[in-house]
Amino acid sequence: MAKNDKKVAAITSMEEDFAKWYTDIVKKAELIEYTSVKGCMVIRPYGYAIWENIQQILDAMFKATGHENVCMPMFIPESLLQKEKDHVEGFAPEVAWVTHGGSEKLEERLCVRPTSETLFCEHYHNIIQSYRDLPKLYNQWVSVVRWEKTTRPFLRSREFLWQEGHTIHENAEQAREETIKMLNVYAEFCELFCAIPVVKGRKTESDKFAGAVDTYAIEALMHDGKALQAGTSHYFGDGFAKAFDITYTDKNNTVQYPHQTSWGMTTRMIGAVIMTHGDNNGLVLPPAIAPIQVVIIPVSQQKEGVLEKALELKELLEMNNIRVKLDDSDNTPGWKYSEYEMKGVPLRIEIGPRDIENNVCVAVKRTSREKSNITIDTNLPKNILVKLQEVVDELYKSAFENREKRSYPCKTTDEITSVLAEKGDGFIKAMWCGSEECEDKVKELTGVSSRCIPFEREEISDVCVCCGKPAKEMVYWGKAY
């Protein structure tokens, strides 16, 4: 049995071909595998474990903010989908239709849910009568289907996993508050747990969710300067309530329409993590979502006492709820280093005979590759947690610096064009008059589209970047995933 019969093959460098670098990582880190179902993928154990960690953190945040999980059917009858006209216009062109059950043709065809507003609305209609039934703060963890033409693992696939929050409230104020609250939950999740800095903002009219009054999003900037929408939160007003005849009797015995929201985050987050933190050695995972937070690699493991000491370390870390793996396979340490760098394990611990003599182990961060000796004593778990926090901080700092370096205030479309030509893709910060015409023209002339109207407005100029008329909004523009 050859020691290196399973090699960690090198990946395309991101400078050479960013798209290829990305797909190399998702394959080599064993996150996904392709299938014969076009546009759908297998999420492999290592990829799914990342998603489970994301789920666990988000689910706890949802429950801490009073939300309950439910489960709706995966099918939506065509007539139900059609009840809200903007919504059906937005989604009907891209749904999968079930037309037969067994050998029988269905009386009414069913679509596989692309999103579940219509099902939630039908349910609200059935269960809400009085103000005492409000609010309902629901969420579900499911997969949805959208019949995309071109697909890429995690970023755009015909089926993807997500959570969809759906809430219903007595009035606009409460629903609006919920919309922003959940946007903030998403931002906090991205920044604290995924070390991805995000811009919070509102979408322009043309970029809103089908059926929404307002759509809010968090936008992140990837390594290659392209923007990625990491989560959205929608305020629906009472449009769905009117379309689905959802009413309640208020405290004064008056019949009212309730106000709704929905918000979602998807397996796309895994793509965002790859393209924000990954490097030419592979994936780099923030510890909070890493399936393996620490990998222990014994050096000269055939020498007496090495494996025993490695196991002792493993147990010590496990007792402190650190997700740890000891790799005592017969691959060489060098092979193992490459393997776990590819898999993005945040911290590696090397331990060999000389370390044991000195009662230390060597910790190597995936980020800076900085090595340090850590004394093996009762403080070890605490010191490892410090190292893991350093990894998070380094990841965030580096992502933040990349974003700042690639954010360009521009005053004219010519300036946008020349900045992009000179410096490559990034966020363009520019003023806008608010007209859809100018929004379209900016895209046509420069290739960037509006990403969001940020909550933190900067005054780049007084006039629209396109028409020169007085500016109404400040907009982040970019090329989007």
Place this chain on the structure above:
Amino acid sequence: MAKNDKKVAAITSMEEDFAKWYTDIVKKAELIEYTSVKGCMVIRPYGYAIWENIQQILDAMFKATGHENVCMPMFIPESLLQKEKDHVEGFAPEVAWVTHGGSEKLEERLCVRPTSETLFCEHYHNIIQSYRDLPKLYNQWVSVVRWEKTTRPFLRSREFLWQEGHTIHENAEQAREETIKMLNVYAEFCELFCAIPVVKGRKTESDKFAGAVDTYAIEALMHDGKALQAGTSHYFGDGFAKAFDITYTDKNNTVQYPHQTSWGMTTRMIGAVIMTHGDNNGLVLPPAIAPIQVVIIPVSQQKEGVLEKALELKELLEMNNIRVKLDDSDNTPGWKYSEYEMKGVPLRIEIGPRDIENNVCVAVKRTSREKSNITIDTNLPKNILVKLQEVVDELYKSAFENREKRSYPCKTTDEITSVLAEKGDGFIKAMWCGSEECEDKVKELTGVSSRCIPFEREEISDVCVCCGKPAKEMVYWGKAY
């Protein structure tokens, strides 16, 4: 605002109409709500929380036995489904077919997975080369679709939630060991956590999973004497490997076919819990899967100090990881008692001014309704846990006694008929020659079908209950959900 504006409506008694009693409970305990999607349901927060608890316990058991979670696509191309002939024959008549994506007709239609063997096989084919790649011990938590004609909440629905384990091994021995190991995990889960006694056994040839060499099941007996299959575990041999061209090179460099298993448990378990433990006051939940394990109901809550003390108790229990709810709404205590009995909360704590004077609270078990005073001190959480364990024990004992009382050894089909007529439905224990003809005839003559060939054989007689020829197997027969 009337104090009792939301009444707990009475349910049909189980003696009067068991089926109606069942559907009354799933509605009144707010487990599910019907939808316009025929045969599909909304699982409401309280129902879904039960499923989340089931998931959490099972998932930990799966991981402790070395399994990893993955996620396969929900669609199966028709050609892929057809690769294993027994499998497609079993499932094709009951699948939902997707024929269109958006406005375009698909080149090949896709079924919504009724189960995922074919997808796992395609994946194994792609990722397995050497014995070093084996075993793969996979599981996924998803929903599946089977186009049933008649449906009942949790027991039989067109879409249902489940986990499906899929494993692949070097040889038959390892795969067979896995099959039985997971059957034992299911049995342990049912008995320890759901307080449902089960019979472990093998299915007859005619009742096997489509494509399996052997199917094993755990069978439970419901209140009404009908049998419910609570979990199945299948050994596939190398049939799927041959159909899907999955091979590996063994240690001697010989190409071999690996051997496979699959095993599943579904939201049916919630139906099993209802029909095993429920009574005419509603649901009764075993503490391990109860969303609320203890409900605290203040008595005379407007009196000074009552709500404060109730809150103190709540926090004390929460700190000890007991799932507790304090109901301080303005409904009457009597209304609340009914409400939480309907919802099956295992233990109720009542606390009023006189209790506080005596430094006690009153614990009332959902099972026996036995009341006891518990002193409010640091031992309280421990004493509450003891009470919860008593509830589990009482539930198991009562379910076990019901099953024993309703298990009838029979030597002839006439005896089966008269036992069923006299005593009602139950498990019939009878010998069988092993022929499908006799199996069919027993069903035709008596109405009971074979449930399983139990691992623990009893010698009811020497000869087949039907033909009188020498007996080969001892079989549990029954009417099945």
